[in-house]
Amino acid sequence: MAKPKNAFYAQSGGVTAVINASAAGVIETARKHKDRIGRVYAGRNGIIGALTEDLIDTSRESAKAVAALRHTPGGAFGSCRYKLKSLEENRAQYERLIEVFQAHDIGYFFYNGGGDSADTCHKVSQLSKKMGYPVQAIHVPKTVDNDLPLTDTCPGFGSVAKYVAVSTREAALDVKSMSRTSTKVFILEVMGRHAGWIAAAAGLAGENPGDPPHVILLPEVTFDQEAFLKKVRQTVEKYDYCVVVVSEGTRNPDGSFLAEAGTKDAFGHSQLGGVGPFIAQMVKDKLGYKYHWAVADYLQRSARHIASKTDADQAYAVGKAAVEYAIKGDNAVMVTIERSSDKPYRWKLGKANLSRVANHEKTLPKRFITRDGFGITAQARRYLAPLIKGEDYPPYKNGLPDYVTLKNVAVKKKLKTDFDI
């Protein structure tokens, strides 16, 4: 019998609280099918590791270490922001990838990322066939932005959503209790450059009319300063405080980012700060309220300590399914999550052809946004609520989460050529 082919796994783009759970799903499942899959090599710093032939031998990691990936945030093998050019522009990149795969007897390519990596995955599958060294390429979805098409949700999103909803609820209690003499308006800036899923999830913090957050600013809704300030003023007059959640992708009528326009001085020099402090300053200048603002930044997407169990389970499941699909002969597909029911929440895995995934970005549908543009609808809640359900605490040691650091032993290089990134 022929020796089974090895697999290559890489993490792509911004990491998440649960991307390593997908890695654990891939590695543990491959280990269960040694007759079909040899070693799992991981790319050091993502696809760059493949291009530079800097592979990590995951077979050198103990079962315990791999299991611990399930509760460890960040990218255990390193990730990168490195988009492969189009085939026409830089065919050499793809040829190099396939050359490295061939050198290391790699027949499976598991790429864990967002839209760009789905595209790469697709091209590798096509080109490898043309080049006579066919590689089965399976895309493992991941993005906190939740903007991939054809899947009900994206692993990574549910945990950010939970972090943002929990943080909003907590900070709102703080602000509410101090508003008599102190802060009236609190602004939380969250991620989501092109889609407002994360900001929308903050809406789960409130359950009844009047509950915070009182205002959500979304990339999908053009910013209307007058309407915004009116809403803030009315909220403070009614409740004595106002909680605002603003997506980093919120835009002016001319399409520019709010933060962009707001942070240039009279000479056009860039000034400090993001959209959170920008909105805060606007509230102070126009309404005179005391304010505070927070920018969660990486804290939100690495907060494994408050991960959603649903999300962590799904992240593992898509990694596991990727290997199972590969073994069954699938190629050029993305693993998808399919929802069959909101309440009770029921989901199963599926797959979508990669040709259908690329270059689609899923934004918040209109029916998820309230008429005034500042809140989420009951439909949005039905969609979002199950995604933050369940807690999945990591183990602790000395009061801190006990996250694993892998050995990340390099595979010996076989090629004589370097490749410049």
Next chain:
Amino acid sequence: MAKPKNAFYAQSGGVTAVINASAAGVIETARKHKDRIGRVYAGRNGIIGALTEDLIDTSRESAKAVAALRHTPGGAFGSCRYKLKSLEENRAQYERLIEVFQAHDIGYFFYNGGGDSADTCHKVSQLSKKMGYPVQAIHVPKTVDNDLPLTDTCPGFGSVAKYVAVSTREAALDVKSMSRTSTKVFILEVMGRHAGWIAAAAGLAGENPGDPPHVILLPEVTFDQEAFLKKVRQTVEKYDYCVVVVSEGTRNPDGSFLAEAGTKDAFGHSQLGGVGPFIAQMVKDKLGYKYHWAVADYLQRSARHIASKTDADQAYAVGKAAVEYAIKGDNAVMVTIERSSDKPYRWKLGKANLSRVANHEKTLPKRFITRDGFGITAQARRYLAPLIKGEDYPPYKNGLPDYVTLKNVAVKKKLKTDFDI
């Protein structure tokens, strides 16, 4: 037998993740001693509630609701930033307080706050005696800043410390995995205007040399731009990334806050942003590294979801002890936490005379700061480590912490006079 006197409880200053645990300690313990303490009235929005005779009758809250305070952040009765003036400046304020206490048959004053409220507590005790209506005043310590003297630590601090250490560890994993092509320097701004305890606690995130955070900027160490930039550059050269935790209280050699100086434009106008984005901009301008920054702001002090069990237990215990001390006849004291051993950590409660508490601010001792000023020593670790130990998760419902909102029923006013705040 005479009817037992009622008690007055108020929350003061910035709230914390566990101040309500102290409230639970006070109320539950008072309820166990109905022969000695009548009702517990709480001040709506802190001491302002006493001055305006806006009292909340906590006896209207169920045992279940009071127990839920133990896991609910923020100030359940409202707090305020309102410092009573000196006796000479505004004796009328104190006389009003005592008038309200007398009208509602209040013989116990439990004031839950930091240094200022300790001072108020002390004065109320003294003046009430002079006025012929002696009130037993007990101070229940609370401050995330950990700057109260005579107590080993301050309830509220341990949970912020845990939040900051956990968040630093998590965000660092994110940055580390992306540093090949993306962010090299990550800056987290934390609270602590006058003392660096919170920033120092971030140091617990790293356990071995080279572990993040690589640089901690403290109010106790005058900012040296050259040394700072050198340290950042060396760290990036060695590890490919650098994590910086900066206290909002970090100062320039001239004593001004870093953020203050950095956020004025050429005309002296205030610009957006705090010290986090200011440091980020400096790193970019001087070293050219890609950066990200986060400002945790209220998220850190309201993060009950990641509270320290040690802290939550101590917060409850100081509330309970305050009532027990009062019953034993104590007056004009602050409940203190005394440490008898670091490892294993052992603590008990004590008390300190309020005359010794006022107007002292405890900053980080020199022996807790490394020679270069950018890190914490082994001694600091020994002190800090036990304070973040243990998890004390709140109950969850639908993926969110199930925090309580009290009814906060007002006590009927008895006085005919208003009091302007």
